[in-house]
Amino acid sequence: MTLHFILVQNRQGKTRLSKWYDAYSDAEKNKTKGDVHRLIAPRDQKHQSNFTEYLNYKIIYRRYAGLFFCACVDTNDNELAYLEAIHLFVEILDSFFGNVCELDLVFNFYKVYAILDEVFLAGEIEETNKTVILTRLDHLEKLD
Known part of the structure; x- marks a missing residue:
C-alpha cells in the first residue's frame, strides 16, 4: 500500500493542506492540485x-462540510482502507480542535501536519487507534 500524496482543498480549489510522499516539481504539484480539484469538485x-x-x-x-480530503494511491491498493483512514x-x-473548521487548518497548520504524521508516515498508514494518537498529541501539547 503506497500513498503518493494527500490534499485537503476547499470548494473553491484552495489547498489547505498538502503532503507529498513522492518527488514532484512545483509545476507538477500545482498542475496536480488543479487536476484533482477539477476531477472531484463537480462529482455528485x-x-x-x-x-x-x-x-x-x-x-x-x-x-466534510466545505473541504475535500483526498488521497492518491496505487490502483491495486485497498480503497476502503484509505477511505477509513481519511x-x-x-x-x-x-x-x-473541538469541532474543527477550515480556519483551524489555516491557523494551526503545524499542528495539523503533526496529526497527519501520526496517522500517515512515509506514505503508509501508521496508526489506526484514535486513543493512541490523541494521547501522543496530548504529550506533544504538554511539551510546548
Missing part, C-alpha cells in the same frame, strides 16, 4: 463513489 455525492481514476493512480476522497484523520482533527 449521492450518485457517484468516493473513488476515481487519475493518471495511473486512484484518488480516494471524502467531503475518516479517522478527520475524527482526530475534530477531537483535537
